[in-house]
Amino acid sequence: MRASGFLSLFISLLTISLHAQTNKEEVLFTIDDEPVYTSEFLRVYNKNLDLVQDESQKNIDAYLELFVNYKLKLKEAHVLGFDKKRNYIRELSNYKKQLAKSFMREPEVTDALVEEAYQRISFDINANHILVKLEETANPQDTLLAYNKINSIRNRALNEGFEKVRQDVHNGQTIYGEKLGYFSGFKMVYNFETAAFNTKVGDISEPFRTRFGYHIVNVIDKRPSRGERTVAHIMLQTKSDNKENLEVKINEIYQKLNQGEDFGALAKQFSEDKSTSKNGGKLSPIVGGQLRSQKFEDVAFGLQNVGDYSKPFKSEYGWHIIKLYNKKPVPEFQTIKAELTQKVERDDRSKLIDAALISKLKVKYNITEKPDLSYFVSILNDSYFNKNWFLPPSFVGKKDLVVIGNRTLSYKNFGNYLVRSQQNVSAKIPFKTIVDNAYNNFLNENILRYHENNLEFENEDFANIVSEYRDGLLLFDLMENTIWNSSLNDTVGIKNYYDKNKSNYFSEEKIDAIVASSSSKKILKQVSKFLKKGSEEAEIKSMVNTENAINILFTSGELRKPHQALPETIEFKEGVSPIYKHNDNYVVVKINKVIPSKQLTLVEAKGLVTSDYQEQKEHNWIKALHNKYQVKINKEALKKVETQLNNN
Template sequence: MKLKYFFTLFFTLLLVYVNAQSENKAILFSVDGAPVYTSEFIRVYNKNLDLVQDESQKDVDEYLKLFTSYKLKLKEAKALGLHKKPTYLRELSNYKKQLAKSFITDSKVTDALVEEAYDRLSYDVKANHILIKISENASPEDTLVAYNNIMKLRDRALSEGFEKVRKEVHNGQTIYGEELGYFTGFKMVYKFETAAFNTDIGAVSLPFRTRFGYHIVNVLDKRKSRGERTVAHIMVMNKEKDSLAEKPEDRIQDINKKLSQGEDFKYLAKQFSDDKNSAPKGGMLPPISSGQLNVPEFETVTFGLENIGDVSEPFKTNFGWHIVKLYGKKPIPEFKAMEPELVEKVKRDDRSKLIDQALVDKLKKRYNVGNELPGMDYFVSVFNNDYFKRTWKLPEDFKADQPLIKIGKKQFSYRDFGDYLQKTQRTATQKGAYESIISKKYESFLKENLIKYQEDHLEEENEEFAYIVSEYRDGLLLFELMETTIWNAAKTDSIGIQEYYSNHKNNYILPERIDAVVASSTKQKTLKKVSKLLDEGMDLDQIKSLVNSNDEIEVIFTSDVMDTKHQALPEKFDFKKGISKIYKHNNAYVLVQVKDILPETQKTLEEAKGTVISDYQTYKEANWIKELGAKYKIVINQEVLENVKSQLKKQ
């Protein structure tokens, strides 16, 4: 009896699975007879759901309109033959090769190296080293001499002291004894980094070799990474058109005095900082990591602040003058946050050689390829010393058609490896046993072709890769179409642009503005005095000298042409000539002297040209889509669409 229910359940589940598969393979709509399946629509809809700005686009019907427009454009692009353009094909090929690098790898080895890299980035190591330089291609005899010499220096360092020996032996030519300071992961070649991180504090490592020669390293200290700092800043830049003609260093000192008087940092930043991105947020900047900025002065000051709430003295960078306040200290980001960046770094580093070897081993197993070169004896027999002179040629009776190895469905012959040997003799090769040279060349030949074969067949082997390539292929094609049909055409259509501007002038208006001076202070009493002095016609420099002193800054002036959204103006400020009442604004008080009111004015075509061209392009595109809809018939399967809506609703 139980068996009966088991089979009933099994076939029910199977039927549900088959129905789901059928739904995904159902045709949602067709463009000029070409089918578009529900699987593609659902995948793209789900992928882009969190990216759309307009809430209406999350509605399935609205999104379907966008998707059908997209398919109409692709249909037109192929009808115009844009998918056959050499530039398009070259761009697509380059992208596929670049993308394949992230798919063609050994994930286990990569993951281990990424985790190791994160562990090392969590610390800084302070070390000194001694290096005996030796060429990578040095003879065994010279290599042994260098190794024996570095061992002798290590013995001396252990008995006499590392620093004494380091300073004595450094000559800057064949032997280097250097202070390296603090460094972390990725700052040294991988072998050096590994030796430094694996050596205890105060110890001297065993000799190890890098491409520079033989080293010993003395580790002096290890410390936790300095992590991240969250700071806000007030910045004052040079302003060529500043009517006050005030030096930035004087202005920053005035702001600093207001800080020392107890005024709030964030409100001063909102009123006076010239960094328009951070000023509205009270000067707050995104978290900063050590080594992240190309402004060493800023980084030094930032990491020099010890306690939350500490404020720096004014300092100068290439961007202007700054005051920085520390709001947060945090260790290095969590592993998950750094993982994508670390993966890319590992692949560009010396570590990549370990990843490459793991990949080759995996591909050999996948395609059933052995390690040994078939026909080694034959290749040795046709080899000679001309190879080291770069004049070696394959003999006339070379067995070109003899099968060599098979990778997947591709058969390689002796000719393929023979040509590779001949081609790569241009690379400097040190003399040695023929078998050894041919074996190394075969390893390179095999690695190159294993990776290329997987790359060429990656769309067949990896569904995710196939999806990404498909999206890029269509996106690139769409870009080609839009550039030739809409964007470039709209830019050069001067008559159409002029006509569009004339018909939509109300969209291009310069709002009402004022030419004004804003006085800001934490004291109403001070602004009452400033109001009186302004009314008497006293200039700003005189007012500042009367109201402010060397020890205390009572008022700061901002002079500019301002619209209603200007940071210095209070909300809903009434544009009226003369001296305003005193307003409460940004935890301070402000007084506004309106010198002139600049009325709302119509922008000329030249003044609004960039916006007009953009709007004209949108207008042209909307009309063009209507034309494409008439040219290529779209038929939507309403029953399938309702099923799609139900399926998406359940997610």
């Protein structure tokens, strides 16, 4: 799929606000007499100026051309009926639901929870706990029994010691006594986390309930978080076509480190992590839980002193040596506030946010009194607990129950909800409790649903973003169907394009070579002589390296410029090269064979050819749209726009 040109514009135009304009606003241009206003262009240009990477697009005329092309594509999408397709309507609906979640929260409550979360991730708690299991839907009698049991266990723990009682009561079925080790914020369910962080070191908490049952927790230790590490690594990747013994090579590199050679220089020369090798192997700062490799993270955080480096170790990605460059505490609050906010909204804490929002919405929609629910209590019977209860034939369904905004919910709505809810009842509880709980859930769900469905009318920011996504999604579908997919299947068009542009598709020149690297120029002079005599790598290693000193390392295979092992100025010519200073080391290269550049066949260049063909096809398509729809630029309005932007 080719997004050339389009994607940069798609990204920059994704934040357009497309509200209806008044006739008083000045028209910048029209497409078949449909107006586009100067206010919209100015808003888009100013808002997205920093996102545009191509300096030419910051030119007002060039940006206007892109903007006109964008509007032409939207016009075509609507004419072709892409906005009526089921997949488009479904994806837009799903997006609105996801987006609504970020708007359906109480900022003050969320901010308080985010600040609390920050305090908690700033520390690690070491704790043990005892749990008396209890179903969330347990009846009052079982609930009381469980509470009394955990309270009795707590009294024993206070007198006999928590650890002794923990081991004694654990049966792995109804009671669990577990060592938890160290944990921080977001690692446990919220109620448990709160109890642990609110309990002093050495103390045993009061009994508290989570969805698993009743707990007590004994806090053993509380320490500051491990925080952030800045490390570098040397990595040899595990690849199926790699014939080198990576373990031997990483240990040779490790020995050179022990001999005092520079970590960064060795990383530049040998690390196969292309994203970091040029920077001496240095990674961006990391925090716990950030990396995909737990092994790598454990080793990184195990380094204690700046300057320490690890022994070679193997992860799922290859062999590594890690060096510690910096240690920092937990990042500043503002730095990770957005990330914490997302976690809070996905966590159990979100229930507190929902509760605050529902309370506010009840006031907004004037829901003040709970209706009389005795009728629903009267129609329940024991079949409800067997999950085969249904509404009686005489059920009164048309009576109004509650009004939310301009929507009225009836007895029928709640009756059907009661039928569905019986699946969630696992224990016998009073019918009044069942009805009260069901009504609270029914009301809360419908308040949130009503609010979500009306967000576009109640929240201007939400309406703007939905409108942005609506057009972006429409444009993507248009491009995919009109340009990208059709190009991929146009084998004749691709072949004709290749035949006309063959000169653009040649392979790179490369060499079959052996590169020897050493921190000692004197030793490399000896190696150069051995290479000229035709000595093999293993033979040279045996003569130059010793059990206690790795003086030479090799990189071999087919290499092309640029390559981290090759000096930039090396000439591709068979034979042994001069000695070069390269990456804070010395290298000499024996070039066994020069593999010249050659004309690529269509099969070999298929990806590049297809991409270029799509780009040309899109260019021609835009020209056709300009011919299909009449675009009129208001030159006076454009002058005003240029004056305003140039004066900013």
